[in-house]
Each structure stands twice: as structure tokens, then as C-alpha cells.
Amino acid sequence: MINLQTELKESIIEQLNLEDMEPADIGNDEPLFGDGLGLDSIDALELIVLLEKDYGIKLTDPAQSREIFVSINKMAEFIEANRTK
Amino acid sequence: MQKDFSIKDWVKIKDGKISNSKNEIFNSSEKNLDVFLKSVYDFLELKYPKFHKMDGLSKLGILGTEILFRENSFSTDTALIFSNNSSSLETDRQFQESTKTFASPALFVYTLPNIILGEISIKFKLQSENAFFIAESFNAELLKNYSESLLTSGKTSEVLCGWLNLENGEYDVFLCLISSEINIPFSEESLKNLYFAEND
Helix, strand or coil, rough: CCHHHHHHHHHHHHHHHCCCHHHHHHCCCCEEECCCCCCCCHHHHHHHHHHHHHHHCCCCCCCCHHHHHCCCCHHHHHHHHHHCC | CCCCEEEEEEEEEEECEEEECEEEECCCCCCHHHHHHHHHHHHHHCCCCHHCCCHHHHHHHHHHHHHHHHHCCCCCCCCCEEEEEEHHHHHHHHHHHCCCCCCHHHHHHCCCCCCCHHHHHHHCCCCEEEEECCCCCCCHHHHHHHHHHHHHHCCCCCEEEEEEEEEEEEEEEEEEEEECCCCCEECCCHHHHHHHHHHH
């Protein structure tokens, strides 16, 4: 799980072009949107693509993303339970 | 009585060089566009994380505008009248490539040239008229007439106008800030002279 969280942080930094940011800068329970990491709606779409591309998870209900993209820990839990690759 | 307008300042970004009406600001031999744009961002000591998410055309527009607006006072009603030849083709191609695997939403949002006008408006809090024209080549008459129409009709007090082109990694940026302050006369001839100087 620890490795998955670090892997996720690295992927998010690369995929969302979070320049000048290191995995250590992102807390596992830190909110990804709003006051936390400050991601926006386009970033949310990129995260949906990331789930499918890297873990074979296709979100059919966009509303689901609100519950999954809360924090790195929440994302990691969801990936562990649903990954196909 | 016809009011006269002037080119208050201008900026050029081409072949690794950046200059304005006073002097050369930056010079780099870097050929990779992304590396070049990042080096200019660092040189200007910009602190704007959203910059890194933008496409090349938008980054060029933000950098050019930043240079002009740092040196000159500007109004929030400053209109943006841009033009180019290749529209958003550079990003359109990148997006098309991404559709072969996973279409990128972050690329898709930049598949229109006028997105840069929104990016500039957001960064500099402009609430103004804007337009992005696609032309065969640099069209001084179009820029002059459209800008002057906005200025004389009272829709704006200043105009940021010019050419912002990017294709196959080659960039050509020439932006002018037009106002009623006395400086270089705002005319087709002045625009052509400034744009074509060292551009031939």
C-alpha cells in the first residue's frame, strides 16, 4: 500500500504537470481538490484517464470520482480493491 | 476629432531571443521548446503553477504579456486582439496523437487558439473585449483597424495586439501594447517595421 501511494503521487505529479513538486510534498490524507493540492476539473478528468491507463479501472459513473479522488489514501484503497492490472 | 494612438511598448519572442522596445531581455540557444519556455519562466521568476499545465501557444502568450505588463501599467479593460497562421495546430496534432491510446482532457482544452486569450485574462484579471484571427501572414492592416475601432468606440482604453504563432516547435511572437500615451505612432507602417525588423 505504501508503494502504491508513492507510485500514485509520482504519476499525479507527472500526469498533471505539477512542476516543482515532490511526492513528499503531498500528504496521504491531504485533500486533492479545493484547499489541498488545488487540482481543478480538468485534473479530475486526467485522473480518470490515469485510473484506466495504469490500473485498468474504468469509471462508469463520473459522480464516483468525488468519493475516490478525496485523497491519495482514498485513491489507493479504491485501486487496491478494483484494479485489473 | 480623430484621436491618435501609440505603440506604448512591444515584445518579440523568436529563435531563442526575447526583446522589447528598450533592449534584448533574454537570449538562449536552447532548441527544445518546452525547455526554452521553462527557462524563460525561471528567468522571469514567475510563480504561477498553472503555467506548467498550459500548451506551448498559451505559455508563449503568457510570457510575452508578462514582460509587457511588468514594464507598463495596464488597465483591466485592455482588449486582446491576437492573430496567427497555424491556429492551435501544434496542440491539435498532440491531442490527435493522444487519441490513439487515451485522449488527454488537458490537451483537448487547448485545441482552440483563443484559449490563450482566456488564460491571459485570468492571470491579469482582464475583463475586456478579445478576438483571435487566423491569417495567412502578419496582417498589420487588420490589427490596426480592429484595434483602432475598439479604441475610438470607447470599448477599451488600451489594446494588446499582435502575432502569436507556433508550429513544429518554431515560435514567432510579436505583441504590442497600444494606448493614447505618446510614443511610436500606431500605424500599419510602424507595425510592419517592428514586426519585420530582423524577421526577414
